[in-house]
Amino acid sequence: MGYDDRRLEVAQAAWRVIIREGLDRTSMRAIAQELGSSTGVVTHYFRDKEELILFALEQVVETTLKSMRFCAETRQGIDRLEHMIFAALPLQESDRADWKVWMAFLGYSIGREHLIQQHQKRYTHIRQILYQELADLQAAKLIRADLDLTLEANSLIALVDGIATGVVICPEQFSAEQQQYLVHQHIHALQTLP
Amino acid sequence: MGYDDRRLEVAQAAWRVIIREGLDRTSMRAIAQELGSSTGVVTHYFRDKEELILFALEQVVETTLKSMRFCAETRQGIDRLEHMIFAALPLQESDRADWKVWMAFLGYSIGREHLIQQHQKRYTHIRQILYQELADLQAAKLIRADLDLTLEANSLIALVDGIATGVVICPEQFSAEQQQYLVHQHIHALQTLP
DNA sequence: ATTACATCATAACAGTTGTTATGCTTCTAA
DNA sequence: TTAGAAGCATAACAACTGTTATGATGTAAT
Numbered sequence: 001m002g003y004d005d006r007r008l009e010v011a012q013a014a015w016r017v018i019i020r021e022g023l024d025r026t027s028m029r030a031i032a033q034e035l036g037s038s039t040g041v042v043t044h045y046f047r048d049k050e051e052l053i054l055f056a057l058e059q060v061v062e063t064t065l066k067s068m069r070f071c072a073e074t075r076q077g078i079d080r081l082e083h084m085i086f087a088a089l090p091l092q093e094s095d096r097a098d099w100k101v102w103m104a105f106l107g108y109s110i111g112r113e114h115l116i117q118q119h120q121k122r123y124t125h126i127r128q129i130l131y132q133e134l135a136d137l138q139a140a141k142l143i144r145a146d147l148d149l150t151l152e153a154n155s156l157i158a159l160v161d162g163i164a165t166g167v168v169i170c171p172e173q174f175s176a177e178q179q180q181y182l183v184h185q186h187i188h189a190l191q192t193l194p
Numbered sequence: 195m196g197y198d199d200r201r202l203e204v205a206q207a208a209w210r211v212i213i214r215e216g217l218d219r220t221s222m223r224a225i226a227q228e229l230g231s232s233t234g235v236v237t238h239y240f241r242d243k244e245e246l247i248l249f250a251l252e253q254v255v256e257t258t259l260k261s262m263r264f265c266a267e268t269r270q271g272i273d274r275l276e277h278m279i280f281a282a283l284p285l286q287e288s289d290r291a292d293w294k295v296w297m298a299f300l301g302y303s304i305g306r307e308h309l310i311q312q313h314q315k316r317y318t319h320i321r322q323i324l325y326q327e328l329a330d331l332q333a334a335k336l337i338r339a340d341l342d343l344t345l346e347a348n349s350l351i352a353l354v355d356g357i358a359t360g361v362v363i364c365p366e367q368f369s370a371e372q373q374q375y376l377v378h379q380h381i382h383a384l385q386t387l388p
Numbered sequence: 389a390t391t392a393c394a395t396c397a398t399a400a401c402a403g404t405t406g407t408t409a410t411g412c413t414t415c416t417a418a
Numbered sequence: 419t420t421a422g423a424a425g426c427a428t429a430a431c432a433a434c435t436g437t438t439a440t441g442a443t444g445t446a447a448t
Contacts, residue, residue, distance in 0.1 A: 003394090022305030024218035028436065039436095040396045049436065100304045106359065107301015110294045111216030119363045127367075154360055154367050155376050162356030165300065166348055169313045173321075173348050182349050189383055200425090221405065233406095234426045243406065 007045045010035060011056045018056065019097050023104040026053070054118070057105050060098045061122060064088055068129075077142055078187060081133045085183050088160050090167045091176040099164045127153045134190075143190040152190065159186055201239045204229060205250045212250065213291050217298040220247070248312070251299050254292045255316060258282055262323075271336055272381060275327050279377045282354050284361045285370040293358045321347045328384075337384040346384065353380055 013035040017026045028049060032039045046052035064087070071087040072080055090096045109115035130153040137143045163182060167174045207229040211220045222243060226233040240246035258281070265281040266274055284290045303309035324347040331337045357376060361368045 006395090018305065020305055022303075023301065025305065027434080029434090038397045040398075043437075044395065104301045104304040106363075107217065107298045107304070109216075110298040110301075110362075111212070111214055111219065116363060123360070123364050123367075150367075151372055151375070154364075154372075158353070158356030158360050158376070160356070161359045162352030162354070165355045165359070166317070166352050168304075169300075169310060170317050170348075173317075173344075178345055178348075181345070182352070185383070189379070197424090222407085223405085232427045234428075237407075238425065 003045075006041075007055075008059070010042055010045050011052065011059055014052055014056045015059070015097075015101060018104055019100050023053070023108045057101065060101050064098065065126075065129075072133075077140070078137065078191065081130075081137065082183060082187050084130075084133065085156060085160060085187070086180060088164075089179050089183070090164055091179060093171075096168060096171065099168050103165065103168055123157065126157060130156050137190075147190060156186070159183065197239075200235075201249075202253070204236055204239050205246065205253055208246055208250045209253070209291075209295060212298055213294050217247070217302045251295065254295050258292065259320075259323075266327075271334070272331065272385065275324075275331065276377060276381050278324075278327065279350060279354060279381070280374060282358075283373050283377070284358055285373060287365075290362060290365065293362050297359065297362055317351065320351060324350050331384075341384060350380070353377065 014026060014031045017030050017034050021030060028039045028042050032042050035041060067087040068084045071083040075083055090099050109119055131149050134149045134152055138145060138149065163174060163179055208220060208225045211224050211228050215224060222233045222236050226236050229235060261281040262278045265277040269277055284293050303313055325343050328343045328346055332339060332343065357368060357373055
């Protein structure tokens with residue numbers, strides 16, 4: 001097992017502790033214990049706690065983006081955008097964990113300007129991805145021509161954020177079908193006339 | 195100045211520290227310092243830290259609900275629902291602070307089941323309020339008859355949550371007009387035909 | 389075989405945390 | 419006037435924090 005693999009194991013241990021105990025109670029010792037090792041392992045693979053924490057978050061973001069890209073590969077048109085959004089939602093119970101980590105980080109970033117700025121970059125990145133999708137749809141005349149695409153991209157992000165928040169807090173209020181229905185309604189409102 | 199007033203002052207000091215430093219760095223000593231006093235004041239008005247923290251959050255929730263009720267008083271129909279939603283949004287820069295506290299708490303609740311349950315109750319409360327508004331609109335035939343009102347209430351909550359998250363992270367991406375536009379689009383989609 | 393490095397354990401460090409106890413005022417009611 | 423409570427300050431407590439240093443392994447290259 002290589003260096004990067006072991007590093008990932010440490011991050012995944014941190015990931016589990018964050019979900020189970022909360023981000024502010026995710027101490028070096030708790031991570032080491034979750035890993036079944038000592039803190040020496042943790043400090044060996046990560047310069048400090050922040051580097052470890054941010055790496056764990058980056059894994060969550062990357063897997064989600066990869067899932068979105070995978071869903072986009074085989075599809076075209078409105079259906080393609082719709083399934084990209086679906087890929088980001090916590091449709092299955094197992095998807096909720098990643099969103100818990102994400103929300104823990106959002107709250108943890110309040111009062112920490114440099115973490116807020118990192119989130120801004122992530123939002124900008126996903127916004128550009130969605131903007132490109134919307135622009136392609138608009139060029140193909142599949143959605144209305146009078147749309148502010150940046151605003152609509154932000155609206156899609158807000159839609160996903162809002163649904164995911166609802167799922168994490170009240171899972172019984174958002175079945176997979178209901179989540180998909182809300183996204184479907186939202187997206188198909190883009191292609192009808194003003 | 196009465197007991198309750200002083201108690202509120204302590205909570206407001208905590209409120210300011212949460213926004214400035216983050217929830218996990220909001221210590222008893224930091225709150226006391228923000229208040230210009232000693233920790234003796236804090237412990238005198240609150241049994242422990244959790245009671246203080248939760249009281250501060252409750253103030254945020256109450257002021258928002260009060261603002262929504264106030265906007266509802268003078269209006270009727272679709273316009274009434276729309277302005278209730280507006281009242282919950284961070285339209286002004288000064289409104290962002292309350293949402294920062296809210297988001298800090300959401301993240302802080304990850305891994306703390308009893309805090310999640312408290313959030314569930316809050317969501318249930320606001321959902322019932324919105325459900326009643328939607329039911330009234332449906333009875334007056336102002337919105338479609340085939341809507342699942344519970345789902346639509348959850349959708350409205352998700353809309354506000356998502357927009358507010360976007361505002362806290364990327365304020366420059368959501369002007370007051372854009373926020374209102376998104377809510378307007380969402381709500382007016384309820385009254386057209388399927 | 390010896391050197392060097394990667395991996396990990398252990399322990400100590402100084403700082404911060406929530407909580408509690410104690411005591412000092414100031415005010416109020418008997 | 420006096421007893422007592424309210425309001426607040428101070429200090430101490432043990433527990434926990436991230437970080438760092440040190441040393442013990444094993445492994446691979448010279």
